[in-house]
Amino acid sequence: MNAAWLLVGSAGLISAGLYLAAVIWSLGALLLAILTPLPLFLVGLSLGARAAGISGAMAALIVIAASSTLGGVMYIGAYALPAFWSVEARCCRER
Numbered sequence: 001m002n003a004a005w006l007l008v009g010s011a012g013l014i015s016a017g018l019y020l021a022a023v024i025w026s027l028g029a030l031l032l033a034i035l036t037p038l039p040l041f042l043v044g045l046s047l048g049a050r051a052a053g054i055s056g057a058m059a060a061l062i063v064i065a066a067s068s069t070l071g072g073v074m075y076i077g078a079y080a081l082p083a084f085w086s087v088e089a090r091c092c093r094e095r
Contacts, residue, residue, distance in 0.1 A: 008051050011039035012058035019059070019075055020066055037079045044087030052087045056080030 015036055022033035040059070044052025060080055064072030 004047055004051070008043055008047065008055045009058060011043040012055040013062065015039045015055065015079070016059040016062035016066070016075075019063055019079065023067070037083045040080065040083035041087065044083060045090070049084055049088040049091050053080075053084045056084055 015038075018032045018036040018039075022029045022036075040052050040056050043055050056076070057080065060072045060076045063075045
């Protein structure tokens with residue numbers, strides 16, 4: 001179980017790092033911004049929607065601490081909630 005929490009935490013950290021890298025406004029940073037929800041989807045599809053939600057919330061807290069509250073709210077609306085809802089819809093369809 002500890003390995004699962006490590007995976008959830010590292011996915012949140014990676015996702016927040018990719019989102020914060022987009023502040024540079026270069027072509028490479030925009031490509032990183034496109035990859036921002038990928039760790040959330042990977043964790044969600046492997047460990048469930050709850051893990052994706054926790055990982056997204058952790059990433060949002062990191063973004064709020066590193067940039068601003070508005071940046072965290074934008075992260076939640078643009079990346080964390082859509083990833084959670086997509087994984088939740090997929091998990092509910094399988095039941």
